[in-house]
Amino acid sequence: MEDEVVIASSSTDAGIGCWALRSGAEHLRYRSCASPPHGLVSVAGRFLASSQLRDTTSSSSSGSVLFWSWNKPQVEVKSFPAEAINPLACNSEGTYIVGGGVSGDIYLWEVATGRLLKKWHGHYRAVTCLVFSMDQSLLISGAEDGSVRVWSLLMIFDEERQQRSGHLYEYSFTEHALPVTDIVTGYGGSNAIIVSASQDRTCKVWSLARGTLLRNIVFPSVIDAVALDPGEHVFYAGGRDGKIYIAELNSLGKTNKNYGLHIIGTLSDQSKAICSLAFALDGLQLVAGSEDGFVRVWDTKTHNIIRVFKHAKGPVNNILVIRQPPALYPRTSTNNQGLMARKQVSLPPPLEKFTSIDEHSDLSIYIPPQLENHRPCDTIYATVDSMNKQISELQQRGSCGASEMEIERLKADNERAMQMVQQWKKMYENLHQFCVGELLSGEGDAATL
Numbered sequence: 001m002e003d004e005v006v007i008a009s010s011s012t013d014a015g016i017g018c019w020a021l022r023s024g025a026e027h028l029r030y031r032s033c034a035s036p037p038h039g040l041v042s043v044a045g046r047f048l049a050s051s052q053l054r055d056t057t058s059s060s061s062s063g064s065v066l067f068w069s070w071n072k073p074q075v076e077v078k079s080f081p082a083e084a085i086n087p088l089a090c091n092s093e094g095t096y097i098v099g100g101g102v103s104g105d106i107y108l109w110e111v112a113t114g115r116l117l118k119k120w121h122g123h124y125r126a127v128t129c130l131v132f133s134m135d136q137s138l139l140i141s142g143a144e145d146g147s148v149r150v151w152s153l154l155m156i157f158d159e160e161r162q163q164r165s166g167h168l169y170e171y172s173f174t175e176h177a178l179p180v181t182d183i184v185t186g187y188g189g190s191n192a193i194i195v196s197a198s199q200d201r202t203c204k205v206w207s208l209a210r211g212t213l214l215r216n217i218v219f220p221s222v223i224d225a226v227a228l229d230p231g232e233h234v235f236y237a238g239g240r241d242g243k244i245y246i247a248e249l250n251s252l253g254k255t256n257k258n259y260g261l262h263i264i265g266t267l268s269d270q271s272k273a274i275c276s277l278a279f280a281l282d283g284l285q286l287v288a289g290s291e292d293g294f295v296r297v298w299d300t301k302t303h304n305i306i307r308v309f310k311h312a313k314g315p316v317n318n319i320l321v322i323r324q325p326p327a328l329y330p331r332t333s334t335n336n337q338g339l340m341a342r343k344q345v346s347l348p349p350p351l352e353k354f355t356s357i358d359e360h361s362d363l364s365i366y367i368p369p370q371l372e373n374h375r376p377c378d379t380i381y382a383t384v385d386s387m388n389k390q391i392s393e394l395q396q397r398g399s400c401g402a403s404e405m406e407i408e409r410l411k412a413d414n415e416r417a418m419q420m421v422q423q424w425k426k427m428y429e430n431l432h433q434f435c436v437g438e439l440l441s442g443e444g445d446a447a448t449l
Contacts, residue, residue, distance in 0.1 A: 003324040012314030038087035040318035044094025051085040070327035079351035089130035100127025114349040135189030142180030191432035197223040230283035238274025276319040289316025
């Protein structure tokens with residue numbers, strides 16, 4: 001079993017807690033962090049990044065984004081965006097960081113250079129949630145205006161496609177009546193489902209393939225956090241009443257006399273409001289952060305608490321469960337992990353406040369072919385500038401003719417890979433339509449559920 005760590009932060013300045021999931025041992029406590037909900041991310045396991053709540057006593061403060069390396073408790077890099085940032089998200093390779101502003105704008109930075117590559121108006125009110133799809137091609141956002149929007153990264157950088165469509169987003173879901181509090185996405189890339197929670201006491205299940213509402217589930221309490229079971233049979237919803245509700249995704253509509261349609265049970269120990277949820281890698285342990293400052297680890301099979309961590313007095317509004325970074329392994333270890341821990345990893349520069357890229361410059365996103373040892377969800381994005389740097393490196397290694405031959409070979413490989421991607425996409429769409437048809441058989445029009 002892989003070693004995993006639980007990382008937690010709070011809206012109070014209690015720092016960032018880090019514990020070993022299996023042993024319960026606490027690692028470093030990272031200082032000076034007061035994060036909003038969804039404002040903490042692990043950037044591809046290389047370092048921690050967190051947006052910060054504004055200092056309300058200072059009118060000049062516009063918020064900040066801080067970086068920590070794994071082996072030092074103090075903040076190492078400070079960034080000061082143009083406005084306060086609420087949620088943060090990054091792609092699986094750690095190439096990009098995306099932030100949602102209090103104005104409703106969305107910012108996309110390149111991690112390696114700190115450059116602000118794109119800023120666009122996402123919502124009418126503050127952005128509250130950001131999450132990438134599993135294949136990293138889509139960004140899903142939620143906001144205080146109650147809307148959930150789906151953005152294609154290719155569309156964001158393709159002005160011709162933007163002009164044809166008339167708007168940046170792929171879908172805009174507006175069925176929530178109050179602010180969106182959390183969003184999770186399932187497997188399947190552009191054919192996945194997403195689950196959104198709101199202060200209107202509902203969780204809604206959406207189809208990315210159809211752009212439609214599949215299911216609306218009403219809860220007895222406001223839901224601030226959701227976690228999707230890896231098998232996608234159920235999802236867990238953390239309520240302000242201290243209960244974690246279990247809701248079915250693929251049932252025909254069982255009614256629980258205590259709670260309502262589709263809700264089949266709860267996890268509860270009479271704690272205060274549930275603020276954050278995350279699954280361990282095994283898909284069996286559910287980690288919950290609550291308003292009382294504790295982090296509880298639940299066994300979803302037995303419905304028992306198996307471990308408790310004390311974080312702070314304030315609400316634990318962010319929980320991450322990731323593979324243990326090499327820098328956190330004991331330095332006395334004689335294995336390769338111990339050797340890696342001794343290597344100092346340099347952090348990237350601060351994130352730009354304003355874009356330094358000319359709006360008319362030829363900036364685009366390139367999706368290279370998948371390597372054999374990459375999973376489908378490990379798609380790597382790179383800017384054209386990065387491609388040009390790689391070409392320059394090739395030219396330095398050998399003759400110009402050899403470099404040109406290598407480039408032509410790569411172009412041919414890329415063309416074949418893109419053709420294969422289109423075939424896979426068509427297969428996924430056919431499979432998804434069949435599965436959704438089977439799921440909704442006998443239930444009538446899915447949008448009315």
